[in-house]
Amino acid sequence: MLSSCILLICYFSQTLYLFQFGRWNQVAVWLPYLLLPLSALFASQFNQNRLALFAVSCLFFASFLPLVLAQLELTPALNSGLAFTWLILTGFYLCLRRESGLFNRKGLMQVTILLIPIAIFFALAKLNPELLTQVVLWQTLDNDFISLFVLISCFAFVLVNLVKSGWQQNPIESNFSIMLLCCWFYHLLAPNQPLQAICLSSIAIILIVTTLSHSYQLAYFDELTKLPSRRALNRYAMTLGRKYILVMADVDHFKQFNDTYGHDVGDQVLKLVASRLGEVSSGGKAYRYGGEEFTLVFANKTPTQVVPELERLRQSIANYDMVVRDKSRPKKSEKDRNAAPANATKTVNVTISMGYALRSKELNDFDKCLKAADEALYRAKKAGRNCVSD
Numbered sequence: 001m002l003s004s005c006i007l008l009i010c011y012f013s014q015t016l017y018l019f020q021f022g023r024w025n026q027v028a029v030w031l032p033y034l035l036l037p038l039s040a041l042f043a044s045q046f047n048q049n050r051l052a053l054f055a056v057s058c059l060f061f062a063s064f065l066p067l068v069l070a071q072l073e074l075t076p077a078l079n080s081g082l083a084f085t086w087l088i089l090t091g092f093y094l095c096l097r098r099e100s101g102l103f104n105r106k107g108l109m110q111v112t113i114l115l116i117p118i119a120i121f122f123a124l125a126k127l128n129p130e131l132l133t134q135v136v137l138w139q140t141l142d143n144d145f146i147s148l149f150v151l152i153s154c155f156a157f158v159l160v161n162l163v164k165s166g167w168q169q170n171p172i173e174s175n176f177s178i179m180l181l182c183c184w185f186y187h188l189l190a191p192n193q194p195l196q197a198i199c200l201s202s203i204a205i206i207l208i209v210t211t212l213s214h215s216y217q218l219a220y221f222d223e224l225t226k227l228p229s230r231r232a233l234n235r236y237a238m239t240l241g242r243k244y245i246l247v248m249a250d251v252d253h254f255k256q257f258n259d260t261y262g263h264d265v266g267d268q269v270l271k272l273v274a275s276r277l278g279e280v281s282s283g284g285k286a287y288r289y290g291g292e293e294f295t296l297v298f299a300n301k302t303p304t305q306v307v308p309e310l311e312r313l314r315q316s317i318a319n320y321d322m323v324v325r326d327k328s329r330p331k332k333s334e335k336d337r338n339a340a341p342a343n344a345t346k347t348v349n350v351t352i353s354m355g356y357a358l359r360s361k362e363l364n365d366f367d368k369c370l371k372a373a374d375e376a377l378y379r380a381k382k383a384g385r386n387c388v389s390d
């Protein structure tokens with residue numbers, strides 16, 4: 001989200017600067033017609049079909065939609081308000097939808113749903129044009145270009161998205177909010193065509209940045225735990241100097257835990273352990289190595305600095321009371337289901353074992369050091385688990 005904001009500011013300021021010289025106006029006006037199809041193609045190649053559809057929608061909005069709405073023979077202000085209402089509804093809908101294919105039944109249904117508001121506009125324009133004007137245009141402000149409906153939906157959209165994306169840490173949702181703000185600027189900047197075109201080009205650029213950042217996230221972050229993945233660890237290994245400590249951490253008796261409480265609860269355990277390890281201090285970085293194994297890397301640290309932090313992490317996980325649903329309780333009848341039984345949930349504690357290795361003359365490369373940390377982990381398991389070993 002931050003990168004999109006920075007990029008947008010740079011793009012805007014540069015283009016505004018070029019505008020001072022006038023001759024760039026023509027370039028700016030046709031640029032969206034190059035960038036939007038490009039971003040749609042790019043997004044669809046990376047299976048980001050919602051982004052691709054939004055790019056196509058913007059293109060439709062800027063080219064064909066005004067021609068379609070012209071058939072209604074309404075005022076230009078109302079046409080503009082209707083077009084924006086449609087674009088905002090489209091953005092809102094696509095943002096809330098789950099990712100699905102483009103050329104299948106779901107994809108076709110998505111496109112049909114996007115066209116429904118236009119059908120409603122046509123019906124209302126024929127049946128009750130007064131109502132349409134009242135809903136879309138903010139007549140009280142005596143400003144035909146500001147639409148109350150667009151204003152409210154815009155704020156609602158940004159608010160919902162920011163809350164949702166903050167909670168999910170998803171670049172797609174948060175960048176949809178920025179794109180909507182661009183649409184909002186487009187609306188305000190009318191009838192300045194070149195400036196409006198900059199807004200559309202900005203949307204195309206954000207679409208490309210979003211596609212790239214989401215793909216980066218998929219490649220380098222673990223989906224379940226949100227920690228950087230093993231691939232990210234291997235990348236980080238290339239940047240490490242001559243002094244570092246590697247730690248291998250493993251959840252104790254995890255198989256038994258999975259067997260007793262089920263795979264979903266097992267996943268919850270992994271999330272819990274990952275969130276605790278992710279809070280590592282003393283300059284450490286946490287990675288999900290694979291399965292129930294995690295790796296911590298401390299660059300430029302000595303065991304004396306690192307071991308107390310490992311002990312702190314181990315204890316914070318061991319002391320956490322995790323509430324799980326007791327899978328073993330008998331299935332109840334419909335009547336019993338309403339009465340919450342006392343033993344419906346129970347509290348369990350998860351422990352982890354850790355082994356660490358310091359890079360030295362013998363362990364002079366990352367793989368050797370990692371293997372030594374793994375052997376130390378094995379010793380921690382043999383020593384009774386829930387402990388740190390070297």
Ligand SMILES: Nc1nc2c(ncn2[C@@H]2O[C@H](COP(=O)(O)OP(=O)(O)OP(=O)(O)O)[C@@H](O)[C@H]2O)c(=O)[nH]1
Binds near residue numbers: 250255266290291385
């Ligand atoms: N729920 C869940 N289970 C996983 C995941 N990845 C690996 N596992 C399970 O983790 C378990 C690993 O078990 P083991 O390697 O035998 O180790 P353990 O039971 O933790 O025993 P010790 O390490 O000796 O304490 C296996 O049952 C895997 O199915 C995952 O992403 N989610």
